[in-house]
Amino acid sequence: MSTLAIGLLGIVILIVLLFSRVHIGVCMGLVGFAGFAWVVGWTPALGILKTVPYSTYSSQELSVIPMFMLMGAFCFAAGLSRDLYNAVYAWVGHFRGGLAMATIGACAAFAAISGSSLATVATIGAVALPEMKRFKYDEGLATGSIAAGGCIGILIPPSVILLIYGIITEQSIGKLFLAGFLPGITEALLYLFVIYLLTRRNPALGPPGPRFTMKEKLTALAKTWEVIALFIMVIGGLYLGLFTPTEAAGAGAAGAFLITIYRRKLTWESFKEALVNTCMTSGMLFIIILGAIIFGYFLSVTRLPAELSAFVSALDVNRYLILLAILVVLLLLGCIMDSMAIVLLTVPIFFPMIQALGFNAIWFGILVTRVTEMGLITPPVGLNVYVMKGMTDVPLQTIFRGVTPFLLADVVHVGLLIAFPAISLFIPNLMN
Amino acid sequence: MTEATPGVFKKVGGYFLKATTFVAALNLFSMMALTALAVFSRYFLKKPIPGDTELIEFMMAIFIPLSVAICAAKHQHIAVELFVERLPKKVQAVFSIVATLLIMVFYGLIAWESASYFLEESQSKTTTAVLLIPTYPFILPLVIMGAVVVVVMLHQLIFVNIKGILEK
Numbered sequence: 001m002s003t004l005a006i007g008l009l010g011i012v013i014l015i016v017l018l019f020s021r022v023h024i025g026v027c028m029g030l031v032g033f034a035g036f037a038w039v040v041g042w043t044p045a046l047g048i049l050k051t052v053p054y055s056t057y058s059s060q061e062l063s064v065i066p067m068f069m070l071m072g073a074f075c076f077a078a079g080l081s082r083d084l085y086n087a088v089y090a091w092v093g094h095f096r097g098g099l100a101m102a103t104i105g106a107c108a109a110f111a112a113i114s115g116s117s118l119a120t121v122a123t124i125g126a127v128a129l130p131e132m133k134r135f136k137y138d139e140g141l142a143t144g145s146i147a148a149g150g151c152i153g154i155l156i157p158p159s160v161i162l163l164i165y166g167i168i169t170e171q172s173i174g175k176l177f178l179a180g181f182l183p184g185i186t187e188a189l190l191y192l193f194v195i196y197l198l199t200r201r202n203p204a205l206g207p208p209g210p211r212f213t214m215k216e217k218l219t220a221l222a223k224t225w226e227v228i229a230l231f232i233m234v235i236g237g238l239y240l241g242l243f244t245p246t247e248a249a250g251a252g253a254a255g256a257f258l259i260t261i262y263r264r265k266l267t268w269e270s271f272k273e274a275l276v277n278t279c280m281t282s283g284m285l286f287i288i289i290l291g292a293i294i295f296g297y298f299l300s301v302t303r304l305p306a307e308l309s310a311f312v313s314a315l316d317v318n319r320y321l322i323l324l325a326i327l328v329v330l331l332l333l334g335c336i337m338d339s340m341a342i343v344l345l346t347v348p349i350f351f352p353m354i355q356a357l358g359f360n361a362i363w364f365g366i367l368v369t370r371v372t373e374m375g376l377i378t379p380p381v382g383l384n385v386y387v388m389k390g391m392t393d394v395p396l397q398t399i400f401r402g403v404t405p406f407l408l409a410d411v412v413h414v415g416l417l418i419a420f421p422a423i424s425l426f427i428p429n430l431m432n
Numbered sequence: 433m434t435e436a437t438p439g440v441f442k443k444v445g446g447y448f449l450k451a452t453t454f455v456a457a458l459n460l461f462s463m464m465a466l467t468a469l470a471v472f473s474r475y476f477l478k479k480p481i482p483g484d485t486e487l488i489e490f491m492m493a494i495f496i497p498l499s500v501a502i503c504a505a506k507h508q509h510i511a512v513e514l515f516v517e518r519l520p521k522k523v524q525a526v527f528s529i530v531a532t533l534l535i536m537v538f539y540g541l542i543a544w545e546s547a548s549y550f551l552e553e554s555q556s557k558t559t560t561a562v563l564l565i566p567t568y569p570f571i572l573p574l575v576i577m578g579a580v581v582v583v584v585m586l587h588q589l590i591f592v593n594i595k596g597i598l599e600k
Contacts, residue, residue: 021516021531023509026538033541050545053574058493060485066495067464243471246488250467257464275457279495282460283503284510286496338510380514 003039007302010035014295014345024341028291035298048297056290060246061167066282067249068158072114073274074256075230078265081123083223084109089131090212090220097199097206099135100145101192103128107149108188109224111156112231113256117339117376121150121387129392131209138205139394141198144402147377147384148191151410154339154373156184157235158249161372164289164343165365166245168296169351172362173245174238175428179362181235182423183370186416190409198405226259239431285340292344305349309356319357320418326350327371327414334375338383342372366424367417374410377403441587449505452498452580459495463488483563493570497577504539504581507588522597529593536585543578546571 001009010031017027037045056062088105092098106124114120125146132142154161157177166173199206212220234252237243243251260266299305312322333342347368354364376384385399417423470484503509516527553568560567
């Protein structure tokens with residue numbers, strides 16, 4: 001059997017195992033190990049299991065991931081989400097659908113200090129949902145706006161998915177972070193537009209909240225200074241080249257820790273919870289990273305990604321059609337798999353194709369992140385929807401109905417990102 | 433741990449999990465503090481901390497494998513359940529047994545190979561370049577990780593998978 005055929009067989013076995021309840025990281029690691037042993041031999045394959053786990057888990061470069069997650073966990077403990085929500089609420093709460101708009105705004109702002117969508121949904125949901133219930137918001141709009149708003153967390157820097165993409169494709173993490181900024185903002189604007197349209201058509205969906213005085217608005221805004229300072233320190237430091245991504249993450253996490261102390265929110269319980277939750281999420285993630293690295297060794301000896309990219313670039317088809325096909329595959333995977341696992345699994349295969357087709361690597365990273373995040377609100381898995389379900393007694397189908405208009409906005413947004421690469425590349429190009 | 437787990441295992445497992453979580457969390461916090469301190473020291477005191485990267489690498493080498501083990505003990509690792517959960521209960525049980533066995537094989541191999549790597553490195557006396565710290569002790573958390581997950585999966589196999597089939 002040719003090595004190429006072994007590579008394809010490996011992918012088929014991987015897909016079968018993925019749907020057989022085997023942990024995702026273990027699937028990739030086992031198939032990668034067995035495939036590598038088949039192509040190269042058992043001794044080198046065992047050699048991979050001997051050295052790669054240690055080199056991966058002791059990587060200083062990868063320490064950026066848990067530290068950014070820790071920053072988000074401390075921000076959660078500091079109760080910054082409530083102040084963020086209150087600030088946006090004070091400014092837009094009196095509009096029709098204003099509370100849902102405030103939710104989107106608060107999600108975008110919280111995303112700037114947290115790299116995780118699920119954390120954003122859980123944090124903002126806990127604050128926004130009772131308010132929207134109080135003002136008799138439609139359950140679909142209330143839960144849908146929180147679940148969809150959480151998606152923004154994955155795009156606005158710092159983003160764990162962009163970090164992973166940057167590490168596996170060897171792209172500048174600073175540039176990727178900056179590239180995610182405008183797409184995150186435009187995504188939030190599109191969501192606001194969706195709420196505006198929905199409540200304009202049916203005002204009962206989102207009755208207006210109380211109007212605040214200018215003094216109250218400014219006071220509410222002033223209370224968010226810590227968030228603004230933290231964001232400027234982390235992203236500004238990266239932009240100006242003062243920090244490496246690891247240093248930015250460490251300084252950001254330490255900054256968030258100090259904010260928690262300053263706000264007198266640091267209790268032994270909240271401290272323990274932030275650390276333990278970060279340990280758990282890191283454990284979950286790093287076994288997938290290890291599996292993906294071992295699987296990557298197998299893929300490279302089969303030359304599958306290289307052959308695929310040569311085949312695709314020789315096709316007499318518009319390159320945007322190929323890009324579209326890749327995005328559809330990512331979207332479908334996003335419906336059933338975790339977004340980090342998708343990136344780790346598919347990017348090593350698709351990235352050489354994208355380079356062969358002459359697309360920009362940073363722009364593709366934003367597209368990958370944007371499309372996989374849509375999986376967070378699409379049935380049947382839609383993790384954000386399940387997090388939302390865990391916080392309320394609203395039926396699952398009502399939440400899915402609520403996110404549908406936002407999903408349509410997502411499709412429009414992906415179209416805009418493809419049609420206007422400058423949305424992603426304008427800020428990173430300034431970095432040059 | 434499940435209802436069916438014998439009391440002594442529950443107790444020992446509980447203590448072990450607490451200790452592991454403490455060590456992992458301590459390393460995570462130290463890693464954050466050291467990184468921030470290194471930045472502060474470089475910019476404000478104009479004095480870089482020698483060997484900070486090496487120390488962070490060692491903290492990672494302890495924190496990550498232990499976190500993977502904690503995650504396995506709490507059954508938090510991600511798997512796709514979507515298709516299997518639509519199958520009849522008996523078929524699901526077979527899938528669970530196969531999945532558990534495959535997970536045991538993977539972690540067992542890592543534990544075995546890491547143990548052999550640990551022995552090799554302890555003989556070669558490899559040290560870091562700046563602080564001259566021997567690297568081999570930091571391979572041990574990987575051995576612990578592999579062993580813990582194998583034990584957790586063995587427990588899952590006996591007290592959940594097989595017992596479940598027998599009770600049905």
